[in-house]
Amino acid sequence: MNSKQTKTALITGANRGIRYAIAQGLLEADFQVIIGSRSLKKGEIAAAKLNSPLVSVVEIDIAEDDSINKAFNELNGKIDRLDVLVNNAGIYPDNGFNILTIDRDLLIKTLNVNTFGAIKTTQIFLPLLEKADKARVINYSSGYGQLAGLSASVPSYCLSKLTLNGATIMLADALASKNITVNAVDPGWVSSDMGGENAPRTIEEGADTAVWLATIDSVKDSGKLWRDRSIASF
Numbered sequence: 001m002n003s004k005q006t007k008t009a010l011i012t013g014a015n016r017g018i019r020y021a022i023a024q025g026l027l028e029a030d031f032q033v034i035i036g037s038r039s040l041k042k043g044e045i046a047a048a049k050l051n052s053p054l055v056s057v058v059e060i061d062i063a064e065d066d067s068i069n070k071a072f073n074e075l076n077g078k079i080d081r082l083d084v085l086v087n088n089a090g091i092y093p094d095n096g097f098n099i100l101t102i103d104r105d106l107l108i109k110t111l112n113v114n115t116f117g118a119i120k121t122t123q124i125f126l127p128l129l130e131k132a133d134k135a136r137v138i139n140y141s142s143g144y145g146q147l148a149g150l151s152a153s154v155p156s157y158c159l160s161k162l163t164l165n166g167a168t169i170m171l172a173d174a175l176a177s178k179n180i181t182v183n184a185v186d187p188g189w190v191s192s193d194m195g196g197e198n199a200p201r202t203i204e205e206g207a208d209t210a211v212w213l214a215t216i217d218s219v220k221d222s223g224k225l226w227r228d229r230s231i232a233s234f
Contacts, residue, residue, distance in 0.1 A: 006030065006031070006032050006054070007030075007031050007032070007083040007084065007132075008031065008032040008033075008034065008079050008081065008082055008083050008084070009026050009031050009032070009033055009034065009082075009083060009084035009085070009086060009214060010034040010036055010058070010075070010082055010084070010085050010086070010125070011023055011026075011033065011034070011035060011036060011086040011088055012036040012060060012062055012086065012087055012088050012089035012117075012121060013036065013037065013038070013062075013088050013089030013090065014033075014035040014036055014037065014043070014046065014086075014088065015035060015037040015039070015042045015043045015045070015046040016042075016046065017190075017203055018088065018140070018187055018190055018203050018206040018207050018210075019086070019088040019089070019140075019207075020046055020203070021203040021204050021206065021207035022086055022088065022207045022210050022211055022214075023035060023046075023050060023055070024050065024207075025204075025207055025208070025210075025211035025215075026084075026211060026214060026215070027050060027052050027054060027055065029211070029214075029215045030054070031054065031083075031084070031214070031215075032054045032055075032056075032079075033050070033052075033054060033055050033056075034055075034056050034057070034058055034075065034079075035047055035050075035055065035056070035057045035058070036057075036058055036059075036060040036062075036071065036089070037057060037058075037059065037060070038059070038060065038061045038062075038089070039059075040057065040059040043057035043058075043059065044057050056078075058071045058074055058075055059071065060089075060121075062087075062089050062113060062117030062118070062120070062121050063109075063112050063113045063117055065120060065124075068117075068120055068121055068124045069124055072124045072125055072128070075128070076127070076128065079128065080131060081128055081129075081131035081132040081135075082125055082128035082129050082131075082132060082135065083132040083133075083135055083136070084135070084136045084137075084138065084214045085121065085122060085125055085129060085135075085136070085137045085138070086138045086140070086210060086214070087117070087118035087121055087122065087137065087138065087139045087140060088138075088140040088210075089113065089117065090113060090114045090117075090140065090160075091109070091110060091113050091114065091157075092157050093106060093109065093110060093156060093157075094106075094110075094153070094154045094155055094156055094157050097155060097156070098152050098153050098155060099152040099153075099155040100152075102155045102156055106156055107155070107156045107159065109156075110156035110157060110159075110160045111156070111159065111160045111163060113160075114157070114160035114161060114164060115160045115161075115163045115164045115167060118139050118164060118167065119167050119171070122137055122171060122182075129178075129180055130178055130180070133179075134179055134180075134181070134218065134219075135178075135179075135180045135181075136180070136181050136182075136183075136213060136214060136219060137171065137175070137180065137181070137182040137183070138182075138183055138184075138185055138210050138213055138214060139164055139167070139168050139182070139183070139184045139185070140184070140185055140187065140210070141161045141164050141165055141168070141184040141185060141186050141225060142157070142161040142186055142187075143186050143188065143189070143227075144157055144158045144161055145158065145160075145161025145162045145163075145164060145165050145184075145186070146162075146165075146186070146225070146232070146233060146234060147162070147233075147234065148233070150162065164184065165184055165225060165234050168182055168183065168184040168223060168224075168225070169223045169234075171223075172222040172223030172224075173223060175222075176222060181219045181221075181222040182222055182223060183213060183219070183221070183222060183223070183224050183225070183226055184224070184225045184226065185209050185210050185213070185225075185226050185227070186225060186226070186227040186232055187201070187205075187206030187207070187209070187210075187227075188200075188201045188205065188206060188227060188228075189201055190202070190203055190205065190206035208228075208229070209226050209227065209228060209229050212229050213226065
């Protein structure tokens with residue numbers, strides 16, 4: 001059970017990469033951190049590495065509504081509110097495809113995880129977000145989701161993040177009356193399993209803006225795309 005003093009954050013896909021670095025950053029800010037992982041075993045391994053009594057794990061596959069509902073029901077019995085939801089789980093399956101060759105099934109698969117998963121997770125966890133004071137939803141986007149960053153060589157990922165940016169705007173509008181802010185983050189090109197070893201930014205740099213948005217006293221802007229703690233263009 002989270003206390004009135006300790007804020008709680010759920011990070012989807014938090015067992016590795018940028019998401020793991022976000023968990024580390026929020027632990028340093030004295031958050032109770034819930035690692036959401038499609039594999040419970042991998043989530044438990046990540047939690048063990050963090051080595052903190054403030055870390056717990058929930059099994060969640062954001063591509064499946066039943067899995068999201070199961071995770072909500074499990075957490076609803078353990079915490080009384082959710083202060084921060086970081087929608088970070090995602091896939092990058094475009095190797096070998098471009099906009100002229102990609103098939104419908106792969107487009108649907110990527111959108112289902114990267115976009116619809118974030119929307120549905122927000123919907124299902126809304127009752128816990130509503131119980132927090134000034135809750136925050138942080139969607140992990142990409143420069144590939146910006147209109148100026150779209151690439152024909154990265155078709156499904158680009159379209160999924162472009163659509164996630166649009167969903168961020170709509171969710172921000174829908175949740176404004178509930179005092180819940182919704183923002184997207186572009187971490188830049190980060191050296192990770194997804195970004196590759198040649199990327200110029202560290203996972204800590206990729207996580208910094210999300211940790212900042214989660215921990216600052218108040219977030220005045222909602223429905224925006226952020227990079228390096230500044231508002232970027234959609």
